[in-house]
Amino acid sequence: MSLLTLTDVARAYTTRRGLLGRSTEVRAVDSISLNVTAGRTLGVVGESGCGKSTTGRLMLGLERPSEGSVLFEEQPMPAPGTTEWRALRKRMQLVFQDPLGAMDRRLTIAQQVEEPLIIHGIGTASERAERVAALLVDVGLRADQAARHPHELSGGQRQRAVLARALATDPALLVCDEPVSALDVSIQAQVVNMLTDLQAARGIAMVFISHDLKVVRQVSHSVAVMYLGRIVEQGDPEALFADPVHPYTRALVSAIPVPGPRRIPRIVLTGDPPNPADRPTGCAFHPRCPVAVARCAVEIPQLRTMDDGRDVACHLAEPQARMAA
Amino acid sequence: MGESLVSLRDLQVRFNGVPALRGVDLDLAKGEAVGLVGESGSGKSVTWLSALGLLPNTAVTTGSVRLGNTELLDAPAATLDDVRGGRIAMIFQDPASALNPVQRVGRQVVEALRLHRGMDGAQAWAEARRLFELVGIPDAGRRLEVYPHEMSGGQNQRVMIAMALAGQPELLVADEPTTALDATIQAQILDLLRRLQQETGMALVLISHDLGVVADMCSRVAVMYAGRIVEQAPTDLLFAHPAHPYTQGLLGALPDMVGPKRRLAAIPGSVPEPWNLPQGCAFAPRCEHADEACLEMPAFVDIEDGHIAACVHATARVRELA
Numbered sequence: 001m002s003l004l005t006l007t008d009v010a011r012a013y014t015t016r017r018g019l020l021g022r023s024t025e026v027r028a029v030d031s032i033s034l035n036v037t038a039g040r041t042l043g044v045v046g047e048s049g050c051g052k053s054t055t056g057r058l059m060l061g062l063e064r065p066s067e068g069s070v071l072f073e074e075q076p077m078p079a080p081g082t083t084e085w086r087a088l089r090k091r092m093q094l095v096f097q098d099p100l101g102a103m104d105r106r107l108t109i110a111q112q113v114e115e116p117l118i119i120h121g122i123g124t125a126s127e128r129a130e131r132v133a134a135l136l137v138d139v140g141l142r143a144d145q146a147a148r149h150p151h152e153l154s155g156g157q158r159q160r161a162v163l164a165r166a167l168a169t170d171p172a173l174l175v176c177d178e179p180v181s182a183l184d185v186s187i188q189a190q191v192v193n194m195l196t197d198l199q200a201a202r203g204i205a206m207v208f209i210s211h212d213l214k215v216v217r218q219v220s221h222s223v224a225v226m227y228l229g230r231i232v233e234q235g236d237p238e239a240l241f242a243d244p245v246h247p248y249t250r251a252l253v254s255a256i257p258v259p260g261p262r263r264i265p266r267i268v269l270t271g272d273p274p275n276p277a278d279r280p281t282g283c284a285f286h287p288r289c290p291v292a293v294a295r296c297a298v299e300i301p302q303l304r305t306m307d308d309g310r311d312v313a314c315h316l317a318e319p320q321a322r323m324a325a
Numbered sequence: 326m327g328e329s330l331v332s333l334r335d336l337q338v339r340f341n342g343v344p345a346l347r348g349v350d351l352d353l354a355k356g357e358a359v360g361l362v363g364e365s366g367s368g369k370s371v372t373w374l375s376a377l378g379l380l381p382n383t384a385v386t387t388g389s390v391r392l393g394n395t396e397l398l399d400a401p402a403a404t405l406d407d408v409r410g411g412r413i414a415m416i417f418q419d420p421a422s423a424l425n426p427v428q429r430v431g432r433q434v435v436e437a438l439r440l441h442r443g444m445d446g447a448q449a450w451a452e453a454r455r456l457f458e459l460v461g462i463p464d465a466g467r468r469l470e471v472y473p474h475e476m477s478g479g480q481n482q483r484v485m486i487a488m489a490l491a492g493q494p495e496l497l498v499a500d501e502p503t504t505a506l507d508a509t510i511q512a513q514i515l516d517l518l519r520r521l522q523q524e525t526g527m528a529l530v531l532i533s534h535d536l537g538v539v540a541d542m543c544s545r546v547a548v549m550y551a552g553r554i555v556e557q558a559p560t561d562l563l564f565a566h567p568a569h570p571y572t573q574g575l576l577g578a579l580p581d582m583v584g585p586k587r588r589l590a591a592i593p594g595s596v597p598e599p600w601n602l603p604q605g606c607a608f609a610p611r612c613e614h615a616d617e618a619c620l621e622m623p624a625f626v627d628i629e630d631g632h633i634a635a636c637v638h639a640t641a642r643v644r645e646l647a
Contacts, residue, residue, distance in 0.1 A: 047507035154595050184364035184534065189578035189591035196588075211508060218580035218589065242583055255512035257537030258582055259564040268516050269509045272477045288509075 002074075003173055003205045004036035004059055009068035011054055015277060026277045028054040030229040032068075036173065039203040043220030043237060045213055045252070047273050051229040052209045056175045059207060060092055061085055072173075090120045093166035097178035099158035103150045109136070109161045110146035116168045135164040138201075140194060156187035160194070167198065175207045180215060192218055213256055217241050225249050228276060228284040231303060235310025245312045247292075248285050283315070291316060327354035330495060330528050331376075331413075336388035338368075338375045343600045345371045347552040348388070353496065358522060358529040360539030360560070362575075363549035366596055369532045372549075373498045377413060378405045411441045414489035418501040420481035424473040430484045431457075431469025434491055441492035456487040461517055479510035486517065496528040497521075503538065515542060536575060540564060545631075548572045551597055551607035558632035568626075568634035570612045606636070614638050 011029040016022070029051040036042050036059070044052045057063040058070060061077040070077040072092070078084035096102050103112055113132045117123060123131060136146055139160040150158055159179065166174060176195070180188040192215060199206060210216050216223060216237065223237040225246065233246040244250045251267040269288045274280055280287050286296035295315050303311040331353040338346035346368045353359055361369040374380050376390040376397060390397040392412060395404065409415075417423050425433055434453040438444040444452055450469070457465035460483040473481055482502060489497055499518060503511035519542060522529050533539050539546055540560055547557040548569065556569040567573045577590030594611040597603060603610050609619040618637045625633040626640050 047509065156595060184596070185536075185575055186364065186578050186592035187595060189580075189589035190593075192580070193589055193591055213508075214580040214582055217582065218586060238586075251512075252508055253582070255508045256582060257511075257515070257535065257539075257541040259536055259540035259576070266512065268512045270513075272479055272510065273507065 001038050002035045003038045003072070004034075004207075005069075005071040005074075006032055006034045006055075006058065006065075007069050007071075008033055009058055009065045009070060011051075011058060011063055012066045024277055027229050027279070028276060029058065032229075032231055034059075034224060034231075034234075036205050036207055037221075038172065038205050039199065040221040041199065041206040041208055041219050043216035043223040044207060044209045044226060045211065045216050045223060046226035047211060047252075049228070049273060049276055050226040051276075052226050053177055055226070056094070056177050056207060056209050059173075060094055060175055061088070062094075087120075090116075090169040091171050092173040092175065093169070093171045095159075095162055095166050095174060095176045095179045097181050099155065099162045100150055102162055103158065105150050108147050108149055109141070109153070109164075112150075112161065113146075113165045113168055116165060120169055122169065131168070132164075135167055136161075138167065138198065139164045140190075154187075156183055156191060159183065159191055163191075163194070163198070167202070167204075170202075171204065173205045173207070175209070177209045178211070179208070181210065181212060188215070195219060213241060213253060225252065228274060228279065230284065230313065231311070232285065232313045233310065234303065234312075235306075235308070239308055240310060245306065245310070245317050246314045247289050247316075251290075283313075327356065329353070330355045330357075330393070332389075332391050333372070333376060334389040334391075336372065336375065336390065337386065338371055338380065339385045340383055344602070345384075345552055345599060346375065349549075349552075349554055351547060351554065351557075353528055353530065355495065356522075356526045356528055357545065358531065358543040360543035360546040361530060361532045361549060362534065362536055362539050362546060364534060364596055366551075366599070367549040368552040369549050370500050371552075373415065373500065373530065373532070377409050377415065377498075379409075379415075410437060410489075410494075411492040412494055413496045413498065414492055414494040415498040415500065416482070416485045416489050416502050418504050420478065420485045420505075421473055423485055424481060426473055429470055429472055430476070430481075434469070434484070434488050437488045437491035452491075453487070456490055457484075459490065459521070460484075460487045461513075462487070477510075478506055479513060482506065482514055483517070486514075486521070490521065490525070493525075494527055496530065498530045498532070500532045501534070502531075504534070511538075518542065536564075536579065548575070551602060552599065553607070553635065555608065555636070556632075556634040558628070558634075559630075562629060562632050566628070566632075568628045568632065568639040569608075569636045570614055570638075571608045572634075574611075 009032045010027055012025050012027045014023045015026055044055060046052045058065055061080055110132050113135055114128050117128045141160050180191050208216060208219050220237045223240055224231045224234040227248050233249045241253055244253045251269045254267045271288050282298045283296045283301050286292040301313045301315045303313045305311050329352060333349055333351040336346055336349040349372055363369045375386045431453050435449045438449045438452055453469055454465050457468060462468050462483050503514050531539055531542050543560055546560050546563050547554045550571050556572045567576055574592040578592060592611055597607055605620040606623050609615040623635045623637045625635050628634055
């Protein structure tokens with residue numbers, strides 16, 4: 001069942017270049033269609049400025065789409081700040097990269113985890129205390145850590161506490177924006193395993209936004225690759241990362257430094273990711289693309305479904321050609 | 326190993342009595358690329374900051390840091406001024422905070438050229454432009470005139486590299502040079518460092534938390550944990566037969582990019598606090614092979630040619646795995 005559906009969603013901001021410059025429209029996200037299935041994880045990858053965090057905010061209704069629709073459990077997402085939206089926030093939660101920035105430094109861990117229960121009027125005081133204790137166990141924190149303040153915990157423990165808080169209202173959807181990027185490798189593995197376990201135990205749907213392809217492959221059931229506000233390739237993570245089709249995905253996968261021999265020869269792209277306010281014509285990737293043809297500078301490629309079921313937005317991606325390769 | 330360039334002997338650092346570095350021995354040959362990996366607080370940055378006398382006064386450093394025939398530890402300020410940015414240059418994770426935000430980038434490179442190569446005026450500007458071209462900044466002549474905020478993170482890191490090259494260093498210490506950069510830009514900067522190292526013949530120390538980055542760039546790797554090196558080996562041997570349980574743990578904790586998905590082998594627990602280190606091997610409380618023998622500080626064991634590990638069980642474990 002589709003829990004969350006984004007159809008042709010766009011989010012535009014107007015910015016002014018310079019003090020007296022003319023205002024221009026920046027499309028942080030453009031024509032995005034995504035499905036989040038109950039109990040499954042959707043990975044969203046891309047570089048800074050590709051619109052992956054804006055996509056996360058649109059999914060939670062923190063931002064209103066300029067175009068297109070966002071449906072949660074087949075109902076339109078209410079406007080942020082309304083009573084309906086507040087009630088819905090219980091069903092969907094957000095986890096950020098920096099747990100310290102997401103916590104109130106003056107409250108104990110137990111108080112922070114209890115807060116959403118108080119806000120949504122769930123349980124009596126003693127029921128809440130019981131629930132908080134159970135949540136801390138679920139995320140692997142010790143009982144004595146409940147009385148600690150955030151600065152007394154390590155980064156990994158703080159991220160566990162943030163997760164306990166996010167899980168307090170028993171959400172159906174968890175949007176995780178770079179949840180393990182600030183953690184050391186050994187701790188990252190602990191948190192990744194915990195997320196997988198929590199999903200198996202509670203059937204939560206997750207959106208996992210990250211620049212780390214290896215972690216995304218580990219946790220996701222489907223994955224969307226974004227470049228400058230658009231999805232360029234989308235599909236099964238194993239197939240997509242083993243044999244990327246879009247030239248951008250190919251470069252991204254080949255850029256991952258790995259111990260041992262690589263499967264795909266390294267492709268080093270020239271130039272920086274473009275400024276969203278100064279979007280190249282046609283395919284936004286064409287100025288950096290090693291295989292671009294004339295058509296790429298003119299026409300925006302639409303997502304097309306390949307033989308193996310993945311979607312690719314590239315003029316040069318041919319279902320048959322891929323089979324031969 | 327080729328001709329020795331730098332050698333660290335029993336390098337120790339304490340901050341207000343708390344040990345940050347607990348006896349590091351490391352040798353670096355001319356032109357060699359060595360990786361230093363480890364998690365936050367393992368001492369990989371402190372090693373080089375202390376070697377170059379860049380730590381605050383609260384740090385007490387002992388041991389020896391030799392650059393050729395020069396002892397750098399407690400060396401006079403004038404000696405260190407010649408070495409830093411001259412024979413040894415260092416670049417950091419965040420180029421934007423290492424550059425002066427109110428000075429045009431070209432002027433900052435020219436200043437380095439004046440200090441370390443005694444160049445002035447047109448000669449210095451021409452050299453700055455050559456360096457910009459060398460590090461792959463497009464439209465080098467005009468980019469000398471911009472401020473750091475007008476450039477992207479990747480371009481700023483290129484400026485930092487140009488500035489580091491200004492002193493024609495024999496050694497470049499790159500401390501997490503690509504951690505703040507996007508994947509495709511990281512690939513560009515690593516490519517640039519590899520090319521520059523080959524062209525100039527300088528040695529490279531690459532400090533990184535990313536085993537992949539180090540595997541890609543370095544011929545030898547040292548793994549650090551809680552202020553010590555726990556394993557050191559030629560890169561291919563380290564990844565083929567990791568001998569220290571911590572190194573094995575780090576490799577097991579990394580998700581794969583190919584092959585079937587497996588549950589990540591997380592290392593239980595967390596890195597010990599430096600003021601509360603366990604007796605003996607600092608990794609023992611997290612190690613599944615630990616026993617009473619680990620209460621003694623482990624000495625380095627020779628595993629194979631050029632491959633050493635500070636674990637009493639290392640030899641037996643490697644034989645078992647082979």
